Amino acid sequence: MKTKNRPPRRRLPLQDTEATAGERTPDRPQQGSGLELAKGLRSRAARAEGGRRRPGPSGPGGRRESSVQRRLESNERERQRMHKLNNAFQALREVIPHVRADKKLSKIETLTLAKNYIKSLTSTILTMSSGRLPGLDGPGPKLYQHYQQQQVAGGALGATEPQPEGHLQRYSTQIHSFREGS
DNA sequence: TAGGCCATCTGGTCCT
DNA sequence: AGGACCAGATGGCCTA
Numbered sequence: 001m002k003t004k005n006r007p008p009r010r011r012l013p014l015q016d017t018e019a020t021a022g023e024r025t026p027d028r029p030q031q032g033s034g035l036e037l038a039k040g041l042r043s044r045a046a047r048a049e050g051g052r053r054r055p056g057p058s059g060p061g062g063r064r065e066s067s068v069q070r071r072l073e074s075n076e077r078e079r080q081r082m083h084k085l086n087n088a089f090q091a092l093r094e095v096i097p098h099v100r101a102d103k104k105l106s107k108i109e110t111l112t113l114a115k116n117y118i119k120s121l122t123s124t125i126l127t128m129s130s131g132r133l134p135g136l137d138g139p140g141p142k143l144y145q146h147y148q149q150q151q152v153a154g155g156a157l158g159a160t161e162p163q164p165e166g167h168l169q170r171y172s173t174q175i176h177s178f179r180e181g182s
Numbered sequence: 183t184a185g186g187c188c189a190t191c192t193g194g195t196c197c198t
Numbered sequence: 199a200g201g202a203c204c205a206g207a208t209g210g211c212c213t214a
Binding site for chain 1: 202
């Protein structure tokens, strides 16, 4: 199952069906059709029955207005934060070479490919600079030391990483598997 | 229709 | 105190 390019979605704000119905920030337009609204109401009712517990109202008329306002502002900040995170993911996608440019990489695919791409580049650099080792000018020795330290640190944490020469292989395999849609 | 992926809401915790 | 960060929960969309 692969990620598709789809338009952004918004969920119906929970407050709309609770004590704060009608309170809506200007930048949060009413979402969805009547059907979606009905589905949202139904599912929320079901959630109230057996779903996640929600805190009770803080006063006779439900949550205090200032509390609701803070929550809405917090939601907006959280949304913005997630949008920034997604922008960063998109920027990362754009610098990772992968086979099918028409297919958007999922987040987990992006992170996994990026990790192995970095490792494959590192091993390539090591290979290319090995002719000038040891002790000569250039990035070789320092890079190699750094790489060794990373490997040791990873081992100390119990990681089971392949040897440097295996990273390129792993990266190619991964690209292939993503292309195949596995 | 099930499963994968995602956006959003939410409350708790950490940080400044 | 207020914002950032995090993780759990939930529902929508899409594809096999």
